[in-house]
Amino acid sequence: MKSPLPVNPEHIAILRLSALGDVCNLVPTVRALQRQWPNARITWIIGKGEYSLLAGLSGVEFIVYDKATGLAGMRALWRELSATRFDVLLHMQQAIRASILSLGLKAEVRIGYDKARAKDAQHWFTQYQLAPHPRAHVLESFMDFARLLGVEDDTLEWNMPVPGIAYEEALSLSGEAPYLVINPCSSARIGNKRNWSVEGYASVVEHAWIHHGLKSVLTGGGNPREREMGDQIEALCQPGSVINAIGGTSLKGVLALIDQARAVIAPDTGPVHMANAMRTPTLGLYASNDPNRTGPYLWRDFVVNAYPDAVRAYLHKRVEEVSWGQRVRHPDAMELISAEHVIAKLDSLLADSVPQPPDHSSETGSAHES
Known part of the structure; x- marks a missing residue:
């Protein structure tokens, strides 16, 4: 017989290791839990890179698991938590690695996704599953965990920590002049087909510079593909219109750049969700993934959405005929996005959003609150 759901949990565990965008989308669930049970301890088991982004998140104890350490790292984590028993474990990672890790955690109750949303047989590792929520955005899927526990106030709040x-x-x-942040590349995982064209980005940089007086700051990781793409974009742009910071920032530094930016442009990758979390106007570029599921939640009206066209062109189906979350892994999918469409969306986004002064009210730096 399974234990009942806790009415007043004293210690809540969250298991979500990756990725950067996902952990940003999970923070509002953490805030909802904190509002409901302000005295509860919250322990978040998180990935190494993701921790470097969220370090300092108020009211949260982090336990870092580096997936590069494999089973040895899991055993070390289990030893660290051997004397800890959680009232509830929110198993939010749909991966067999995370499910194996969960086996060494002591918890009265384990909650996971419903069968429709679970992957890698995650429902075998949990006692309770979420109620079905067809076609839910990732952020809403996370919030469903709080709702199952009885949380009613699902107001979106982030209050992301950014040190001075x-x-x-x-x-x-960036200097003092107003700017856009453009993060041109998504992660370098095999099969990831989310990158737009160098020429397209260069056209947007030129338009922002000439028509809005905005320089563009390029951000991204330091891998050779991202550096090469940044160099190619810079080579096509007018002197002074672009600052190539790819590979030259910390994650907290990118978060600060995003916070001060006039707007952010990126494909479906971490910075598009970091921008959403900071409430910075966000223009997402989507063709490989459905923005209704993984788009920047607060700015979905400003997404350039070529996903239906990609499904039709490369899967030969309508969106309604493919499974929720189906990706289009064709190398030409993002080429369905035109520079003219992106520029039109940028003009609309800039006209619709009024610049806000920076808010330095949090104890660790600046934060936007709902």
């Missing part, structure tokens, strides 16, 4: 040194880093890169 990160703003100093951002200022040293």
Whole structure:
């Protein structure tokens, strides 16, 4: 017989290791849990890179698991938590690695996804499953965990921690003039087909510079593909219109850059969700993934959405005929996005959103609150 759901949990565990965008989308669920049970301890088991983004999140104890450490790292984590028993474990990672890790955690109740949303047989590792929520956005799927526990106030709140040194880093890169952040590349995982064209980005940079007086700051990781793409974009742009910071920032520095930016442009990758979390106007570029599921939640009206066209062109189906979350892994999918469409969306986004002064009200730096 399974234990009942806790009415007043004293210690809540969250298991979500990756990725950057996903952990940003999970923060409002953490805030909802904190509002409901302000005295509860919350322990979040998280990935190494993701921790570097969220370090300092108020009211949260982090336990870092580096997936590169494999089973040895899991055993070390189990030893660290051997004397800890959670009232409830929210198993939010749909991966067999995370499910194996969960086996070594002591919890009265384990909650996971419903069968329609679960992957890698995750429902075998949990006692309770979420109620069905067809065609839910990732952020809503996370919030469903709080709702199952009885949380009714699902107001979106992030209050992301950004230390002062990160703003100093951002200022040293961007200068005082207003700017866009463009993060041109998604992650370098095999089969990831989310990158738009160099020429397209260069056209947007030129338009922002000439028509809006905005320089563009390019951000991204330091892998060779991202550096090469940044160099190619910069080579096509007018001098002074672009700052190539790819590979030259910390994650907190990117968060600070995003916080101070006039707008952010990116495909479906971490910075598009970081921008959403900071409430910075966000223009997402989507063709490989459905923005209704993974788009920047607050700015979905400004997404350039070529996903239906990609499904039709490369899967030979209508969106309604493919499974929720189906990806279009064709190398030409993102080419269905035109520079003219992106520029029109950017003009609309800038006209619709009024610049806000920076808010330095949090104890660790600046934060936007709902």
